[in-house]
Amino acid sequence: MAPIVKRKQGSNLFNQLLEILRFYAGFEINDHTGLALTDSQMTELHCGRLMELQVGEQIPPHIFRFAFINTTSYRFPQLIAFKHFKNSLSDIALSNLASIERRPELLKQFKQLDDGDLVKLCDHLGIRSDLLVDVQGVDKRELLVEGLVQKFEKRTSQIEAINAMPLYPDEFTLFNDTLVKTQFYSGDTPLALPKLNLQFLTIHDYLLRNFNLFRLESTYQIRQDIEDVVKRLAPRLTYPDRKTEFSGWARMAVSIQNFSIVDVAKPNLGENKPAHVKADVRFFCIYRYYG
Incomplete structure (x- = not known):
C-alpha cells in the first residue's frame, strides 16, 4: 500500500524484505507458547478466523472441532455478516468456508462494501480502522480491504510450496x-x-x-x-x-x-x-x- 512499493525502480529490496516479513508473520508457530504447529493445526486456525468473520467472535479450537462433529450441542451466536451486513455480505454468511477463503472471492465481497460498512466491519473484527499517521498516497479504503484479505485468505502450505519448486x-x-x-x-x-x-x-x-x-x-x-x-x-x-x-x-x-x-x-x-x-x-x- 505504501507509495514505495508501487515504484518501478528502487523498490526491489524493500519488496523482498516485505515478503520476508509477511512470511514470518504467518509462520507455523504458536504466538504464545512458541511451539511449532502442524498443517492441520494451521488449517484449524484459518477456519476459526473465517468462522470469526461469520460468527462475530473467536471460536475456541476445541469448540470448533466439536461443532463439526455435533452441531446441535453448541449454539453459535448470530452471524455478524448476516446480522449487520445482510444485503452486502449475505454470501459470506451463508457460504461454506472453502468458497470464501480465496483472495479473489474475498476481494469481491469486501470491495462491494461502502466506506462506513467497511469501517464498521473492521471494528467488529478487532482490526484497527484509523491510520496512525496520515501518509500521502495511501488509500484508506484500499488499506482496510487489503488488511481484511490478508487476515482471512488461505495460506499456502510450506511443504506444498517447496515441492512445487x-x-x-x-x-x-x-x-x-x-x-x-x-x-x-x-x-x-x-x-x-x-x-x-x-x-x-x-x-x-x-x-x-x-x-x-x-x-x-x-x-x-x-x-x-x-x-x-x-x-x-x-x-x-x-x-x-x-x-x-x-x-x-x-x-x-x-x-x-x-x-x-x-x-x-x-x-x-x-x-x-x-x-x-x-x-x-x-x-x-x-x-x-x-x-
Missing part, C-alpha cells in the same frame, strides 16, 4: 540481479537473504533458511558456468538472415537444431503438474580428432 533454476531466477548478485557486488547495500545468525523459530525454520541459501548458492554457480560457456561460444547475429551464429566452441555446450514437445501426460491424483513430459531434441555433434 523446480529442481533447477529457471531463466528468471538465473538472471535476476535482485535474487542473485553478480560478481561486481561490492556489499554497500544489504541483501534480502535468510540470516543464520538470528534465532530460529523452529527446526523447520532452520532447515528452510539453509535450503534457501543453498538454492541461491547453486543458482549463482550455475549462472557463472552459463556465462563462461556463452563467452566461449562467441555468439553473433548474421545479416540479412538475422540468425544467431556461434563462431566459437565450448566443451559443455552444443547448438540445438530442433526442439519439439511430443507428449504431456495428465497430472496424477492430487497434483497439479504433468506426470511426465516427453520431448525430441535434435543437435549436431562435431567430432574432433587430435592425432
